[in-house]
Amino acid sequence: MKIDDLEKITSEDLGGLPSVERRNFLKLGLVVTGMYLGGSVLSLTSVRNVYGAGVVPEVGKYPYNPHYSMVIREKLCVDCERCKEACVKTNHVPAYGFRTTILEKRRSLGGEKFETTFMPVLCNHCNRPPCVRVCPTTATWKDEKTGIVTMNPDRCIGCKTCMTACPYNARYFKEETRSVDKCDFCFESRLSKGQTTTACVEACPADVRVFGNLADLKSRVFKLVHAPETMIWVLRPETGANPNVFYINS
Amino acid sequence: MNNLLAGILPQAGGLEASGSGKYSAAMGLLALLSVLGVAAGVHSLIAGHEHTFGVSRGVPWGILIAAYVFFVVTSTGLCIVSSVGHVFGFENFNPIAKRAVFLSIATIVAGFLVIAFEIENSWRMPVGNVIGANLTSNIWWMGTLYGAYLFFMMIEFVMLQKEQHKIATAFGLAGLLTGVAAHSNLGAVFGLLNGREFWHGPYMPIYFITSAAMSGCVAIIFFTIIAYKANGWKMSEGMKKSMESVAKMGALMMAIIIFFTIWKMIAGVTGNPPGKYEAIMTLLTGSYALNFWVGEVLLGMAIPFAVILVVRGRNMNALFVASLAGMVGIFVMRYDLVIVGQLIPSYHGMGLVDYPELLSYVPSLHENLVVLGGVAFCGLCFLMGEKLFRGHVSEHH
Numbered sequence: 001m002k003i004d005d006l007e008k009i010t011s012e013d014l015g016g017l018p019s020v021e022r023r024n025f026l027k028l029g030l031v032v033t034g035m036y037l038g039g040s041v042l043s044l045t046s047v048r049n050v051y052g053a054g055v056v057p058e059v060g061k062y063p064y065n066p067h068y069s070m071v072i073r074e075k076l077c078v079d080c081e082r083c084k085e086a087c088v089k090t091n092h093v094p095a096y097g098f099r100t101t102i103l104e105k106r107r108s109l110g111g112e113k114f115e116t117t118f119m120p121v122l123c124n125h126c127n128r129p130p131c132v133r134v135c136p137t138t139a140t141w142k143d144e145k146t147g148i149v150t151m152n153p154d155r156c157i158g159c160k161t162c163m164t165a166c167p168y169n170a171r172y173f174k175e176e177t178r179s180v181d182k183c184d185f186c187f188e189s190r191l192s193k194g195q196t197t198t199a200c201v202e203a204c205p206a207d208v209r210v211f212g213n214l215a216d217l218k219s220r221v222f223k224l225v226h227a228p229e230t231m232i233w234v235l236r237p238e239t240g241a242n243p244n245v246f247y248i249n250s
Numbered sequence: 251m252n253n254l255l256a257g258i259l260p261q262a263g264g265l266e267a268s269g270s271g272k273y274s275a276a277m278g279l280l281a282l283l284s285v286l287g288v289a290a291g292v293h294s295l296i297a298g299h300e301h302t303f304g305v306s307r308g309v310p311w312g313i314l315i316a317a318y319v320f321f322v323v324t325s326t327g328l329c330i331v332s333s334v335g336h337v338f339g340f341e342n343f344n345p346i347a348k349r350a351v352f353l354s355i356a357t358i359v360a361g362f363l364v365i366a367f368e369i370e371n372s373w374r375m376p377v378g379n380v381i382g383a384n385l386t387s388n389i390w391w392m393g394t395l396y397g398a399y400l401f402f403m404m405i406e407f408v409m410l411q412k413e414q415h416k417i418a419t420a421f422g423l424a425g426l427l428t429g430v431a432a433h434s435n436l437g438a439v440f441g442l443l444n445g446r447e448f449w450h451g452p453y454m455p456i457y458f459i460t461s462a463a464m465s466g467c468v469a470i471i472f473f474t475i476i477a478y479k480a481n482g483w484k485m486s487e488g489m490k491k492s493m494e495s496v497a498k499m500g501a502l503m504m505a506i507i508i509f510f511t512i513w514k515m516i517a518g519v520t521g522n523p524p525g526k527y528e529a530i531m532t533l534l535t536g537s538y539a540l541n542f543w544v545g546e547v548l549l550g551m552a553i554p555f556a557v558i559l560v561v562r563g564r565n566m567n568a569l570f571v572a573s574l575a576g577m578v579g580i581f582v583m584r585y586d587l588v589i590v591g592q593l594i595p596s597y598h599g600m601g602l603v604d605y606p607e608l609l610s611y612v613p614s615l616h617e618n619l620v621v622l623g624g625v626a627f628c629g630l631c632f633l634m635g636e637k638l639f640r641g642h643v644s645e646h647h
Contacts, residue, residue: 032424036395036431096300097307104603121597130445136390137378155378158370160310161389167445169596172307175298178371235597239444 055234056225056246057214063127064147066213068185069244070122070198071224076206077102077118086203090189097172099123099183100200120208122200123170123183124235124243125149131162131171139179147244148187153179167239185211214244224248258411264640268481273633280630287623291367294616299370302616306609309592313613314368316585317621319436320465321361321628322396323458323584326433327466328354329403331496333426336410337419345492349477349635349642350470351407351422354429356631357469358400364624388438395432399425411639433458440591447525448591453514460506461583467500468554468576475570477636485566497563497572504555504576511551528594532608533586541586550579 057067079102087093087100100122107115125142129149132142139155140162142148156179163171163180174181185191186198201211212221224246225232231249267273294302305312332350335343366372375393384390402425409418434455440446441454471493478485485493517523518530533542557572593609613621635642 028420028423032427036427103597103600103605105601106603107601116603119602130443133384133386134389134439134443135384136387136393137374137382138384139378139382155374155382157372157374157378159368159389160305160370161387161439163307163310164446164592165443167596169308173299173310173370175300236445241444 055237055243056232057127059217059226062215064143064145065215066146067215067244068125068146068148069212069214069221069246070185070201071210071221072120072245072247073208073210073224073250074117074119074247075249077120077208078206079104079118080205082203082205083120083200083209086199087183090186090199091183092176093181094174094176097174097181099170099181119247120200121168121170121235122245123149123185124168124241124245125183125185127242127244128240130165130167130239130241134161134165136161140182143187146185146187146191148185149182150184150187151180151182153177153181156180167236167241168243221246258408259638260411260640264643265481265483266640267637273480273637277630277633280626280633283626284623284630287620287626288363290616290619290623294367294620295370302614304612304614304617306611308595308609309589309611311588311592312368312611313585313589313617313621314364316581316588317624318361318365318368319588320581320584321357321364321624322433322436323462323580324465324469325354325358325361326429326459327462327464328357328469329399329425329429329466330463331466331470331499333422334499336406336415337422337426340495342492342495344644345486345489346470346474346496348407348410348639348644349474350466351403351410352635352639352642353469353473353632354425354466355400355403355407356628356635358396358403359631360624360628362400363627364620367620388435388442392432392435392439395428395435399428399432402428430459433462440587445596446591446594447523448518448529448594449587453510457507457510460503460510461580464500464503464507464576465580467496467503468573468580470496471500471569472573472577473632475566475573477632477641478566479570481636481641483641490564490566493566493569494563497558497569500576501555501558501563504551504558508551508555511546524599525594528598528608529590532590532593537608537610538586538590541582545579545582546586548579549575550583554579 057063081102083100084098084102087098091099093099100120103119103121105117105119107117109115125148127142127147129140129142132140132149135141136159137155137157139153139157140149140151143150153174158173158178158180160173160180163173171180171182173179186195186200190197190199197211198209201209210220210224212219214221214225216222224230225248227248227250229250233247234243234245235247237243290302299305303312303314328350331343332347332354334340335345335347336351369375379390379393383394402421406418406421406425409415409421437455437458440449441451443449474489474493477483515530515534518526519534532538554572554576557568557575561568563569589611593611595606595609597605598607
């Protein structure tokens with residue numbers, strides 16, 4: 001092929017494409033990508049900033065006031081289940097569900113001997129609640145004043161994502177209200193009516209459960225989790241949920 | 251209305267569906283199963299899942315979620331496969347594109363049908379999703395984006411029928427981007443749950459997109475071959491070439507999934523990561539070993555991959571076997587993914603007495619009927635589509 005022939009051939013590169021066309025295509029791509037990127041970034045951000053390095057927030061750095069929390073003095077629990085009964089009665093919990101329950105731990109002491117400990121569990125009212133993050137309709141949220149993880153039954157679509165997200169199995173689906181139900185530290189049944197403690201705390205004969213405002217330096221919960229020589233732990237800390245139910249060994 | 255439809259439905263040309271008694275019988279059976287599924291779903295909504303479903307407090311997501319994931323994975327995959335030709339201009343993929351777009355709509359609608367009965371109060375969704383929109387919720391993004399995706403795919407399909415290829419391509423691209431975003435968010439619904447070790451991590455969204463592409467290839471081969479066999483149509487050379495290309499793309503995706511799965515298993519066993527190890531062992535040697543080895547590995551990966559390679563994507567009968575095995579295997583993959591992820595109880599490994607090491611879940615009759623109804627509905631749409639749109643033939647490009 002001679003150079004003269006080559007010159008006659010029309011180029012097949014993109015030079016023939018009007019630049020408006022290219023710009024429009026790029027713009028469309030940018031807009032769509034930007035929208036989704038924005039959404040993905042949003043979906044990755046946590047619900048709110050949380051302070052404190054250990055399991056107990058640093059003194060003075062509480063996201064809420066009152067910052068409601070519960071201290072469980074695990075060793076004292078004898079599994080009498082009065083807390084469960086009181087909860088069922090106060091919060092109309094159906095027979096197939098529970099807001100709080102008691103688990104049994106057993107440790108071998110060598111030979112035939114065992115040590116049994118009872119571990120009450122309930123909603124941990126986490127500072128970074130996984131259930132709240134995943135709810136598509138904000139039917140569950142962290143109350144801005146008290147930090148209590150609350151439910152609005154009328155908003156719940158029943159997708160049960162919060163149930164799979166909760167690391168503590170604290171949620172169940174209540175047929176009667178057609179919504180997920182959970183412990184609200186008795187906010188609806190008691191606290192909002194002027195009472196100062198939860199039904200389970202009041203019912204406990206062994207003083208296992210202590211409820212109060214962690215942000216109040218004079219409260220019992222504050223003193224318990226700041227007492228010297230006390231072992232304090234929370235359940236499943238690895239999930240990063242920052243629970244507000246503290247377990248102590250004294 | 252008639253004018254509108256006339257613009258969309260091809261009046262002549264294409265392939266004539268056989269109007270035989272068998273065809274009507276198949277339509278009748280699928281319609282009956284769809285109605286039965288909807289009836290079971292409605293009954294479970296009224297009676298309550300507590301009494302009709304096998305799900306529980308510990309395992310709140312059952313086979314309906316698995317079926318939903320299966321349908322939307324397939325839909326996203328079909329969208330990806332259709333866009334290879336229509337949006338990105340690989341001509342080999344053009345002959346299957348119209349059918350793929352149609353089926354991506356049919357499968358997502360079947361998915362919505364199934365999930366409508368899994369969500370206990372789906373009627374609260376339209377209002378709740380708007381006034382309560384939670385931008386940190388992956389399930390919100392997934393639902394919203396899939397809504398938009400359905401809209402884009404429907405416009406794309408209508409524009410394809412009207413031979414408006416420029417607009418169809420634009421909406422196809424929008425559908426593809428929305429579908430990929432929605433689908434990766436579905437992966438994130440599982441992957442971003444810190445308390446569920448089996449799911450947790452960046453692996454899920456990536457895995458979901460790759461398996462979508464694989465499912466799309468398998469599904470379009472499956473449905474195209476059924477359409478041609480059932481109606482006695484003869485495949486054009488272009489269509490055969492197209493099937494070969496799709497099969498090869500499917501095999502590539504399978505190779506990636508096999509690679510992923512091998513490393514997921516090794517990572518889940520090495521160093522016994524708490525929570526994850528127990529779930530992986532349930533699949534490898536435990537109560538889900540049959541599902542894993544026969545369903546996932548043999549049917550979902552080994553058979554389709556090997557068959558496609560052996561026949562080099564050229565033998566239609568062999569491709570049908572590969573796609574059938576693939577469809578069943580992929581369903582088992584979705585089922586295991588959803589169920590096994592929930593089987594490890596919250597307080598595992600704490601030395602608790604009278605506390606299960608592993609939860610259990612068995613789908614109830616109601617749940618199985620709803621899933622069957624969803625599958626039948628999808629089949630019904632497929633058969634109707636073949637007849638109404640005359641074999642989804644692409645006339646010219």
